Amino acid sequence: MILMDRSMTTWRALATLYLLSLLAGRAPAAEPPPWLAGLDAGGTLQVLCLGDSISDGWQMTRPEADAYPALLQEMLAARWPAAQVEVVADGQPGGDSTGGLWRLEAHLEAIRPQVVVLQFGGNDKGTGDGLLNLPRYEANLRDLVAMCRAAGARPVLCAPPMHELVLGMPFPTAAARIAAELDVPLANFDRALKQNLVDSRGVFPFGIHPLEYGHARLADVVYPAVREAMGAPLAARLTFEPCNPAAAAAPAPVSLDVRLDNLTPTPVAGRAWVEVAAAGAETALDVAADGAWQGAVEVPLPPPAADARSREFPLRLHADLGSERLLERAVLAEVPLLSSGYGGALAASNLTGQATTWGGVADLAAQVTLTNDANRLTVTVTVQDDVVVPADGPPRGDGIELYLDLRPDGQRGAPPWSDQCLALMVGLGADGAATVT
Known part of the structure; x- marks a missing residue:
């Protein structure tokens, strides 16, 4: 049993013992935790998103509704509608993994999260290539994972997005390697943003942080990682190919390429639909008996405001397949x-x-x-x-x-x-x- 009122020194000691057990081959059990079965009956799910300005939703208009922690809560609540789901976002602009060690200790004592999303790296890198800071970053990630597990929380590591357009930069690569070594689910934020660029000039368009479009992409990768950490991997996946709404003159519809995949050998059936909140419209998808569907969906878009200099169309993609409920937040973004x-x-x-x-x-x-x-x-x-x-x-x-x-x-x-x-x-x-x- 872990006492939650331990000091940071004790947490460090517990973390060290945990790492030693991993080196000895005693990896954590992969079976679902006891609390998972209770979520369908109204249980409580506490998730902590601990990180820097990305987790804060810095420079977004409504981070409390549109940053990836808020989207994660919406997606988890869609899967377990009877549960009391709370995602706590603690993003500190300028924060790094060293400060994250102390912040994590406070949260482990205060809210006892079942899952912790660890999102650090951009400020650990600092300026230049940051290679001198890389060993400390790697050590901190290992300590953060060990602290979570010592407290009974299940960690998720995020590979941090880098300004450079190429993949394989040292810090996201290190996060991915440590996730594999410690058997921790990975949310690769770097890859998610670079494969779905809002602006051809970089991951951080206009020199700032990801906005609504980017955070929808971050939620795409953090949600399955959290589900894996919970011992409840996705049974199906609902995805779409981004399109440019500039190709159509609103309010004419745009074509959205949607794909629904059944990830289990068991046939599933249900329904799926696309909701365009701004247009007040829904478009249904016909789901085959095996739960698979792929095709183009004509999505109506509202006309832009008279003084619009950019357009962002928030969409929700839903699927109700009985044992699996999916909600995918999407943003069609256009910045002229x-x-x-x-x-x-x-x-x-x-x-x-x-x-x-x-x-x-x-x-x-x-x-x-x-x-x-x-x-x-x-x-x-x-x-x-x-x-x-x-x-x-x-x-x-x-x-x-x-x-x-x-x-x-x-x-x-x-x-x-x-x-x-x-x-x-x-x-x-x-x-x-x-x-x-």
């Missing part, structure tokens, strides 16, 4: 941009995203001039816009992005997420004052 690239005048060819949103220079025009003296470089941007959408900067409202690319010839023009490419974001606040990030 006018970009002058690396020099040149704005033209229709510079428009990306919704190809009908720019009506020429009468709609939106900009002029950029650069001057310099011995001490400074001055960039002056003059924007003329017929409709101004104030907010905290792109992509929420009107704004300007400037990049100072210090990379050598042959690398300029590539995705700008690099330590040698500096980004400056200027937005127009609701009070008319400029905000700079």
